[in-house]
Amino acid sequence: MDYSNPKLIIETADLEAGTVTWKSPSNLAIVKYWGKFGDQLPKNPSISLTLENAFTETTLEYRPKETAGPGISLEFFFEEEPNPAFAQRIGAFLERLIPVFPFLPQLDLTIHSQNSFPHSAGIASSASSMSALALGLCSLEDNLFQTLNDDQEFDRKASFVARLGSGSASRSIFPYMAFWGQHSGVAGSSDQFAIPLENEIAPIFKTLHDDILILSKKEKAVASTKGHDLMNQHPFAESRYNQARQNIHFLLNALKSGDLEAFGRIAENEALSLHGLMMSSNPGFFLLDPNTLTAIERVRNFREESKLPVYFSLDAGPNLHILYPESVIPEVRLFLESELMPLCEDQVWIADWAGEGPEQV
Numbered sequence: 001m002d003y004s005n006p007k008l009i010i011e012t013a014d015l016e017a018g019t020v021t022w023k024s025p026s027n028l029a030i031v032k033y034w035g036k037f038g039d040q041l042p043k044n045p046s047i048s049l050t051l052e053n054a055f056t057e058t059t060l061e062y063r064p065k066e067t068a069g070p071g072i073s074l075e076f077f078f079e080e081e082p083n084p085a086f087a088q089r090i091g092a093f094l095e096r097l098i099p100v101f102p103f104l105p106q107l108d109l110t111i112h113s114q115n116s117f118p119h120s121a122g123i124a125s126s127a128s129s130m131s132a133l134a135l136g137l138c139s140l141e142d143n144l145f146q147t148l149n150d151d152q153e154f155d156r157k158a159s160f161v162a163r164l165g166s167g168s169a170s171r172s173i174f175p176y177m178a179f180w181g182q183h184s185g186v187a188g189s190s191d192q193f194a195i196p197l198e199n200e201i202a203p204i205f206k207t208l209h210d211d212i213l214i215l216s217k218k219e220k221a222v223a224s225t226k227g228h229d230l231m232n233q234h235p236f237a238e239s240r241y242n243q244a245r246q247n248i249h250f251l252l253n254a255l256k257s258g259d260l261e262a263f264g265r266i267a268e269n270e271a272l273s274l275h276g277l278m279m280s281s282n283p284g285f286f287l288l289d290p291n292t293l294t295a296i297e298r299v300r301n302f303r304e305e306s307k308l309p310v311y312f313s314l315d316a317g318p319n320l321h322i323l324y325p326e327s328v329i330p331e332v333r334l335f336l337e338s339e340l341m342p343l344c345e346d347q348v349w350i351a352d353w354a355g356e357g358p359e360q361v
């Protein structure tokens, strides 16, 4: 797939300045993407839950370039402040995107971006921020050239562009659940972009809650790009990719049939496998907090005793995600507040749930 399009060049002198704004959510992988090759392509397919409350809102202002030149002209503000580190990362990303959006060097760009969640929450901010930016760029293309008026084509291109920024961001484009990675059992699936799973899941999965326990606010010790790299020399790499493929197969069946228990079993197996892979890489690293282990034990005991469908997942950090359907909110919240909240740093946890996907503001 090649989105390079040299025709997307502004030819009129009377281009008007404009603004586009998108809110785009983070997502939690149930089957994890861990290991990549080539230009941000995944070693195995992944399936994610799109969140609602954890989002990035990004505004892209554009106007004809004042001083003509070949490069990207960008001012970048994060949470209202100029942010040189982010500006450099986003600038380099936009440079790489010039073959896809050749009109970018013809514009002066100002980007304002803010997150709905604290940095320390360990929520994947690259997923929400890169997807919000990708959606903004696709809207910008559509404003200038009216090339993306088909919704499906728009989402696919946004997912493709988001993936180039951060693999997991490709999945944030779609409501409820998304699938990323080529898989013979899923029609239309691709390594290049994610696709929606909304029509492949039983209604109960659209009611999933994901409460995030902030067990430690410490910065994570390893960036995910480094973690992906370590998979290249990992002694368990091939077994891991087979395990992920198997979990994909079982999870797709569970999602279709509404089998919450199988869903939970796979979510937990994937979370622990991800951390197992990190611990057994070379160098190995350990991102869990002692309280993560205590919280996991309490969730499993509570499930055993109450027989309620409550499960956990983890991202590449210590904070525990508690997954359960809407129908058991009262019981789970009581348990969470009495047994899990005391384990959280400053007693902080964040309520989130399956979301409807990005929104143009």
Ligand code: DP6
Residues within 6 Å of the ligand: 028, 029, 031, 032, 033, 034, 040, 046, 124, 126, 165, 166, 167, 168, 169, 224, 225, 228, 274, 315, 316
């Ligand atoms: C553990 O998408 O952050 O959250 O493509 O290098 O930006 P890059 O990596 P990233 O990796 C996400 C890893 C994960 C699992 C997942 O979201 O699938």
